[in-house]
Amino acid sequence: MPGTDEAAKAITAAAVDSFRDTPDPRLRALLQGLVRHLHAYVRELRPTIEEWEYAVEYLTAVGQKCDPTRQEFILLSDVLGVSMLVETVNEQGGGTESTVLGPFHVVESPKREGGDAIDLMGAGEPCVVSLRVTSADGSPLAGASVDVWQCSADGFYDVQQPGIQPLGNGRGLFRTDDEGRVWFRTVVPSHYPIPTDGPVGVLLDATRRHPYRPAHIHFIVEADGHRPLTTHIFVADGPYLDSDAVFAVKESLVADFARVDEADRAREYRVSAPFRLAEFDIVVQPETNKDAG
Missing domain, CATH: 2.60.130.10 (Aromatic compound dioxygenase)
Structure with missing residues (x-):
């Protein structure tokens, strides 16, 4: 679709800029870097809405599996x-x-x-x-x-x-x-x-x-x-x-x-x-x- 790539880049730029006033410079760098790389992943692989919904459900399940004696997020990492x-x-x-x-x-x-x-x-x-x-x-x-x-x-x-x-x-x-x-x-x-x-x-x-x-x-x-x-x-x-x-x-x-x-x-x-x-x-x-x- 004409203009899709430009619109996607604009969303990334806006999301990165939204953290510009973060007082802690290291936190600002971490969040802006995360946004840039995550958005680049989405632009490259173009997950479907259904795939992204599954990803969210999967991460939710990872969190729900954690308890005081089990850390599923560390395991995933x-x-x-x-x-x-x-x-x-x-x-x-x-x-x-x-x-x-x-x-x-x-x-x-x-x-x-x-x-x-x-x-x-x-x-x-x-x-x-x-x-x-x-x-x-x-x-x-x-x-x-x-x-x-x-x-x-x-x-x-x-x-x-x-x-x-x-x-x-x-x-x-x-x-x-x-x-x-x-x-x-x-x-x-x-x-x-x-x-x-x-x-x-x-x-x-x-x-x-x-x-x-x-x-x-x-x-x-x-x-x-x-x-x-x-x-x-x-x-x-x-x-x-x-x-x-x-x-x-x-x-x-x-x-x-x-x-x-x-x-x-x-x-x-x-x-x-x-x-x-x-x-x-x-x-x-x-x-x-x-x-x-």
Whole structure:
């Protein structure tokens, strides 16, 4: 239709201009950028009215699926690669690489002491995770907070199995010692499918994508004067490392969960032999570097 493109551009220009008086310059830039890119998408692909109505209904369903223990919007962001993209564009370099938060950091982790077990079920392959947290210059960070969460050996988080797993299973909030070290006992996590009983599952099914994530353990590390870090360690040699449903695998985060047969080492870590041992260094960046580059 003659004039349609001009009319569409005029609508975009008016919508962008409507935010011109937004006092906060960053908010103004974010909203105007969102309008420009969203309008460009519509002009390029020209969705029908029925398709747009379905999109609105779909996003409504995503919101309705959210509750205190389920964040479907994070899940949608994850499977579209947006969560990982946000992490990537905010990467500072020089420290441990970051990765996605995921939809299951939804309850407060119980405070635990170094050497405690975060597995409360007693089922699965025994595992010890030993971490060392340092600043970018290699100096150990004593008293750093290390928030840990993982799924069970069966591939479920505690909030997915109320009545089966006690709340807090697979979770722990630790503090590093004077050498920046902390260790804890757990079980080797399993690969697992992200939840597919909601709108995100509909999307994956329609696009013939698998829902699986490789086995991993989550961490949020915080230390005074340093940038918080959200990251994982992935179990080496497990399935789906090359096709993570949320695009979160980075080679530097793949860790060897080595088999240990020695009884003396098992006693040192208060586990039975054989067990698996993962040792991993986490490097966080000083706050002074946050605007670098």
